[in-house]
Amino acid sequence: MHTPHARTIRRATAFPLVVAAALTAAALPSASAASTEATGPGTDYAVDDPFTSDRTSWFRQDRFGMFIHFGAYSNLEGEYTRPDGTVCRNAEWIQRECNIPKEEYEKQAATFNPADFDAEAVVNAAKDAGMRYIVVTSKHHDGYAMWPTKVNSWNLRDHSAFDKNRDILAELKQAADEAGIKLGFYYSIWDWHDPDFPDRATFPAYEERMYAQLKELVDNYDPELLWFDGEWDTDRPHNPWTARDGERLEEYLRDLNPELIVNNRVGKRRVTDGDYGTPEQEIPDEPVDGQLWESCMTLNNSWGYARHDQNWKSSASLVRNLLSTSSRSGNYLLNVGPDARGRVPAPSVERLGEMGDWLRTAGQGEAVYGVAYGGLVEQPEWGTVSRKGDKLYAAVTQWPEEGGSLHVTARTGFDVTGARVLGSDQEVAVTEAGDGYDLTPTGAATNEAATVIELTVDPGPTAAPGEGSGLKQEVFDNPTLSGAPKLTRTDPTVNHSWKYTGSPAADIPADSFSVRWTGSIEPRRTETYTLSTLSDDNVRVWIDGEPVIDNWSPHESHIDEAQVNLTAGTRHSIKIEYVEQTGEAHMKLLWSSPGQEQQIVPRQQLHPN
Numbered sequence: 353m354h355t356p357h358a359r360t361i362r363r364a365t366a367f368p369l370v371v372a373a374a375l376t377a378a379a380l381p382s383a384s385a386a387s388t389e390a391t392g393p394g395t396d397y398a399v400d401d402p403f404t405s406d407r408t409s410w411f412r413q414d415r416f417g418m419f420i421h422f423g424a425y426s427n428l429e430g431e432y433t434r435p436d437g438t439v440c441r442n443a444e445w446i447q448r449e450c451n452i453p454k455e456e457y458e459k460q461a462a463t464f465n466p467a468d469f470d471a472e473a474v475v476n477a478a479k480d481a482g483m484r485y486i487v488v489t490s491k492h493h494d495g496y497a498m499w500p501t502k503v504n505s506w507n508l509r510d511h512s513a514f515d516k517n518r519d520i521l522a523e524l525k526q527a528a529d530e531a532g533i534k535l536g537f538y539y540s541i542w543d544w545h546d547p548d549f550p551d552r553a554t555f556p557a558y559e560e561r562m563y564a565q566l567k568e569l570v571d572n573y574d575p576e577l578l579w580f581d582g583e584w585d586t587d588r589p590h591n592p593w594t595a596r597d598g599e600r601l602e603e604y605l606r607d608l609n610p611e612l613i614v615n616n617r618v619g620k621r622r623v624t625d626g627d628y629g630t631p632e633q634e635i636p637d638e639p640v641d642g643q644l645w646e647s648c649m650t651l652n653n654s655w656g657y658a659r660h661d662q663n664w665k666s667s668a669s670l671v672r673n674l675l676s677t678s679s680r681s682g683n684y685l686l687n688v689g690p691d692a693r694g695r696v697p698a699p700s701v702e703r704l705g706e707m708g709d710w711l712r713t714a715g716q717g718e719a720v721y722g723v724a725y726g727g728l729v730e731q732p733e734w735g736t737v738s739r740k741g742d743k744l745y746a747a748v749t750q751w752p753e754e755g756g757s758l759h760v761t762a763r764t765g766f767d768v769t770g771a772r773v774l775g776s777d778q779e780v781a782v783t784e785a786g787d788g789y790d791l792t793p794t795g796a797a798t799n800e801a802a803t804v805i806e807l808t809v810d811p812g813p814t815a816a817p818g819e820g821s822g823l824k825q826e827v828f829d830n831p832t833l834s835g836a837p838k839l840t841r842t843d844p845t846v847n848h849s850w851k852y853t854g855s856p857a858a859d860i861p862a863d864s865f866s867v868r869w870t871g872s873i874e875p876r877r878t879e880t881y882t883l884s885t886l887s888d889d890n891v892r893v894w895i896d897g898e899p900v901i902d903n904w905s906p907h908e909s910h911i912d913e914a915q916v917n918l919t920a921g922t923r924h925s926i927k928i929e930y931v932e933q934t935g936e937a938h939m940k941l942l943w944s945s946p947g948q949e950q951q952i953v954p955r956q957q958l959h960p961n
């Protein structure tokens with residue numbers, strides 16, 4: 353089912369050892385299924401570099417996905433009539449926000465019958481939109497499972513009016529597989545229904561059921577991605593979830609399937625949790641440091657179906673959102689909310705089709721799929737610029753007046769060797785102008801959403817990959833880098849997530865240790881590089897003997913940056929000093945430059961002397 357993934361060798365996962373009385377042994381993944389050996393010193397949770405690994409390649413290429421919010425709340429279609437006759441409106445939060453008593457909510461769920469749910473139609477709508485992956489709610493905050501879980505009877509199979517021979521997640525998986533669309537599951541940690549959830553004392557019993565459900569989902573439906581939610585500190589009910597819980601869950605999932613992609617809400621929505629960040633209903637103004645990212649957004653204002661919410665976004669604004677996310681190396685996860693019968697609202701399908709039309713017209717999709725941050729140029733006011741190899745895609749949303757031009761400000765030296773408007777045979781003049789180039793089209797914009805000017809560029813010399821082996825690493829079993837190092841070795845990359853329980857080696861404690869890396873760093877381009885450290889706790893960095901980063905005090909996961917001028921082929925000396933005081937421990941070294949996408953500094957470019 354999964355090709356074993358080359359991974360950092362780690363000690364296997366501890367499994368919550370509390371046995372939940374409510375479950376039969378059959379429903380529980382047996383403790384032996386996950387090693388009983390607890391993780392601990394010597395464990396490194398960094399599995400690879402999400403910016404470059406094969407495991408995340410599809411996520412970084414696809415750029416555009418469908419979110420589906422579908423659950424027992426959909427049965428109310430956004431409206432609840434209180435006993436006093438007043439109407440309360442919400443969507444997927446309706447039970448909590450309208451104070452529906454648990455028994456009454458269960459009673460309405462028993463009438464839920466999404467008989468018209470048509471997985472093929474849903475997948476076709478996604479495909480027609482140009483979406484390449486789907487994330488569907490398997491369990492939202494109300495705790496209602498949308499698959500025939502064996503863990504409890506609060507689910508679509510056992511508590512509904514739906515056909516007991518159907519399994520909509522299985523139907524969706526089959527339709528997605530046949531269409532070549534990847535499938536992921538949203539799963540809420542926060543659970544309003546499970547009585548063991550709110551109290552830390554009984555939380556392990558809930559956690560055991562949660563692990564069992566997640567194992568069902570991974571084993572039975574083979575998702576490519578898990579989209580956690582409900583990780584934040586809140587009440588009604590109290591949410592006891594901690595970063596330490598997230599560490600353990602993430603480790604468990606990666607042992608279930610090393611190929612899984614997991615979002616940062618598996619922990620506490622930080623840059624060190626999971627594989628990618630999850631801005632919601634917003635798009636970051638620029639590429640996100642330290643982590644992949646995906647912006648999730650509604651088509652109207654509601655995630656779950658709400659009859660009253662007809663405030664649909666225009667397809668032009670949706671296309672522009674997609675161009676904004678992909679041109680900043682992000683993904684766009686756009687939501688649909690099927691109604692009580694399981695039908696995707698027509699206004700949603702219509703707008704998705706219009707987005708797909710734009711992507712399919714004149715190869716405009718090239719400006720989205722597989723692109724990343726423009727890098728070579730500053731982000732313009734008149735639209736967005738994304739990059740894929742020797743192409744820059746200038747997606748223009750403010751077309752110049754006749755004879756007018758569009759200016760691109762160069763961030764590094766590069767030549768423009770070609771320019772054309774996708775979908776038009778008009779000429780585009782490219783002239784050097786001040787700090788960049790002026791692009792002067794000779795015709796009209798081709799559409800309302802965005803007209804794409806494809807530039808062919810020569811980004812200048814990039815040296816061949818180096819032959820480095822990594823940096824010299826000295827590990828001290830004290831927080832002061834003092835005395836003889838306990839361990840000296842070559843570290844291929846500075847890419848470590850020791851978290852709460854791990855450390856650089858089995859005989860190094862999880863707290864109160866320090867590390868020094870020395871050697872040289874060899875860039876492939878002569879440019880101003882942004883060096884980024886992602887650290888918890890202290891960190892300081894020298895390049896060519898000069899201090900460039902100094903955050904020498906205990907801190908939570910934090911990204912520090914330095915702009916350094918590096919010369920291709922030159923081995924610039926580097927020294928990094930790091931201390932783990934207590935709690936979580938993380939230390940990563942990344943770089944980016946106008947011509948280099950963000951990544952963990954690769955082994956080939958690091959030398960131990």
Ligand code: FHN
Nearest residue numbers: 421444445581582632648655
């Ligand atoms: O509370 C949820 C909400 O219902 C919805 O699922 C969004 C989508 O990501 N997430 C949470 C709010 O941040």
